[in-house]
Amino acid sequence: MPNADTNPKIGKASLYQTDFCAWTEAQAALLREQRWHELDLLNLIEEISALGKQQRQELRNRLSLLIGHLLKWEYQPGRRSRSWLATIRVQRRDTVALLQDNPSLKPYLDEALPQIYQNSRDLAMGETDLPASTFPSDCPYSLSEILGEKFYPGEPSELVTE
Incomplete structure (x- = not known):
């Protein structure tokens, strides 16, 4: 029993x-x-649904951090560091891996990019103390640039080596 x-x-x-x-x-x-x-079907259904939402949230978080660092890279070239470079590289690799593991998230990128960019912009403003007017109101980078391993906006840097 x-x-x-x-x-x-x-x-x-x-x-x-x-x-x-x-x-x-x-x-x-x-x-x-x-x-x-x-x-426990009711809770099992709820948790399975939440897994998909969790993957979308992870994608938004990774891209927000990545784009925020790209903005800092472009608009504060004198403060570039190996730490910023490492963050950009790690977030790119992890985002690409997340998209490879979850290809159904790719169409979601176009829909989510405006929200992601606003979060990125806020991150960059908060970490640089630059005014909002410094950063474009819409994302200045394409998704292929954001995820492209050779794209670093702004002037060239000696930190980036082939």
């Missing part, structure tokens, strides 16, 4: 509410064992 320890749907406080990690492991075990009738 199922009890609260073996069935995550039994009891006043479900395992989903009290120990999310244990709940995910229990759901995975039920799926592997094809015990369909014991699955």
Whole structure:
């Protein structure tokens, strides 16, 4: 007979509410064992939906950081550093990998770019203390430039080597 320890749907406080990690492991075990009738379907559906949203959020966060650093790179050439260069390179690689792992996110880029750029612009303004008028109101870079490993806006830098 199922009890609260073996069935995550039994009891006043479900395992989903009290120990999310244990709940995910229990759901995975039920799926592997094809015990369909014991699955916590409502919460499972919610979590699967959230996974897609989480990937979109990760894409927005990575691109916001990347574009923010491209703006700083272009508009504060005298303050360029290896740290900025590393951030640009890592965010590019991670964004490209995220898009390779989730190709359905590619069409979302055009829709999300205006919001992403506003976040990037705010980041650049906050980290440079330059006025808003310094930065274009719309993203000055194409997606292929943003993700292109050889694109560094503004004047050339000795930090960037082939």
